[in-house]
Amino acid sequence: MLKIGILLFGVVAARGQWNVMPMPSSIHAGSGAPLTIEQNFSVALEGVSDPRLEHAARRLTARIALLTGMTFRDGGAALVLRTESAGNAVQSVDEDESYRLTVNAQGAVITAPNPLGAMHGLETFYQLITNDATGWVVPAVAIEDHPRFAWRGMHIDVARHFIPLDVIRRNLDGMAAVKLNVFHWHLSDDQGFRIESKRFPKLQELGSDGLYYTQDGVREIIQYARDRGIRVVPEFDMPGHAASWLVGYPELAATPGPFQIIRTWGVHDPTMDPANPEVYTFLDAFIGEMALLFPDAYFHIGGDEVKNKAQQDLQEGFNQQVEKIVTKYGKRMEGWDEILNPALPKNIVIQSWRGPKSLAEAARQGYQGILSSGYYLDHIEPSSKLYLVDPLGDQSATLATEEKARILGGEVCMWTEYVSAENIESRIWPRTAAIAERFWSPVETRDVADMYRRLDLVDSELDQLGLRHNSNYRIMLERLAGSTDIDALKVLADVTEPGALALRHHVNPDATQSTPLNRLVDAARPDSAVARHFSGLVDRYLANRNEAASRSEIRQWLTLWSGNDAKLEPLIARRQILKDAAPVSQVLSKIAAEALASAKMNRAELEAAQKPIGDMRLAVAQAIARLIEAEGRVRSKQ
Secondary structure (H helix, E strand, O other): OOOOOOOOEEEEOOOOOOOOOOOOOOOEOOOOOOEEEEOOOOOOEEEOOOHHHHHHHHHHHHHHHHHHOOOOOOOOOOOOEEEOOOOOOOOOOOOOOOEEEEEEOOOEEEEEOOOEHHHHHHHHHHOOEEEEEOOOOOOEEEEOOOOOOOOEEEEOOOOOOOOHHHHHHHHHHOOOOOOOOEEEEEEOOOHHHHEEOOOOOOHHHHHHHOOHHHHHHHHHHHHHHHOOOOOOEEEEEEOOOOOHHHOOOHHEOOOOOOOOOOOOOOOOOOOEEOOOOHHHHHHHHHHHHHHHHHOOHHHHHHHOOOOOHHHHHHHHHHHHHHHHHHHHHEEEEEHHHHHHHOOOOOOEEEEEEOOOOHHHHHHOOOOOOEEEEOOOOHHOOHHHHHHOOOOOOOOOOOOOOOHOOOEEEEEEEEOOOOOOOOOOHHHHHHHHHHHHHHHHOOOOOOOOOHHHHHHHHHHHHHHHOOOOOHHHHHHHHHHHOOOOOOOHHHHOOEEEOOOOHHHHHOOOOOOOOOOOOOOOOHHHHOOOHHHHHHHHHHHHHOOOOOOOHHHHHHHHHHHHHHHHHHHHHHHHHHHHHHHHHHHHHHHHHHHHHHHHOOOEEEEEHHHHOOOOOOOEEEHHHHHHHHHHHHHOOOOOOO
């Protein structure tokens, strides 16, 4: 099978390139020899001690041992961490996350105001490790680094499909590797209430199907996140998206019950009653309980997509009442952009999902905000598009300086209608690393080609951390095939991408929370690396038809694809679960064969190949079409 020429983590970069992501604010090569990592490698802490740094130093040493194969013994410190303070008892959005890293042949030093910056410096140090003819080394370098935005988050919806704690932990590891610092935990929605309440136990007993986090489990995650420089912000959606609340406490509802967990997707009717004083008594007790559990200064109330028009008219008053409760317990209210209203105090935070316009409007009105519009991972957009979305782009670019300062950053959003514990990491990674660079690095860092080069390296690093976006891909394909012989299936899957949320709703309108997520569309990954590689080959060939290497490799790929359906068809015939793969496989082989042939291809067929096929899309179809078009081998639709 053809292999893509992807760089592997630990390989020395070409001259003038750096294998780090996010790219630091300032990075300069030193003039001396590199630091050699030997068996006496160790990390020493100077200045103010902090358990987070001690744990981070141990994790770094273990990762380097795994990477290099060395068994380290006590010796002189090759890396020194110097911090000025222990940082805040509860991590704050206002803390200084800067650091300085210098490396030469004698050793490396990370200096930072507090453990947050030092931990970021450790991640950069690890990414700089390379392997050359002399062994494992870190190049001589001087880095001055700080984040562009203070709020760099990842939102994970665990209501529509429950995500176990081990998966949450792995994704926190991934977040730390790319310097994200806020885990937004979407804990309730129509499809499930996912946290234990001791004050109101029927919330989890009747609203979760038994799939919820205990308070002890939540505390463990909060500590795990803090150890990695990550804040945890809880979200409890209200007054809409509230069916799971109302199963156990129907007296809170705006309409008569009984209620049940909603198994389908979309916006539904069940809503809390903003006109009922008992709702606020209930929420006061509940928010008080959760405020003690979650130490972060922010508390997200949702506030989006209230379907009932009568309740929409009352929602302004509801939000004001809830804000007072949240403030009573020492928290700052956060909500989706529907809550924006001048009647609310200026210390709330607006999260924009409907578009950058609402973010800019909030900033003009004096509110802080974060951008999520453009970062919805369930829309299955490529890293190249996600990478160029900027919290200070679009309408926000025209804001005054003091208004721009109110935009704290952004959050990636992982909604889980079509996501399970098995494939969630393939939907998040590695694309989120590209977005993390947008949140951290200078605005001028926008080279998409170099982003992809470094993203391939981060992808390998995430594998080493234990994330399963790649390993579960193979497991899912083997289950689909009923065999470890998946070569032909993988050829197809590697150039197939899942449809976005809206397409999957359209193709499978009867899908529910119980629909298994085990088909090819669920295994296929966004932003196909093979398709991207092939598209680059086509670009080079069309720019220079005499370039033999690209022409030859293009032909090899087309030959592989043109013959693949014949190899895959017997498997599809035996495996009912693969029936929706048949039309995708047929189209791939047909257009690849047409591209190899000298005859003309029907324009309608070529256009159809570039459109969704069921709830999937053929990621190489556009590049193949460009080849055929460029050679003038397309006949009209008639």
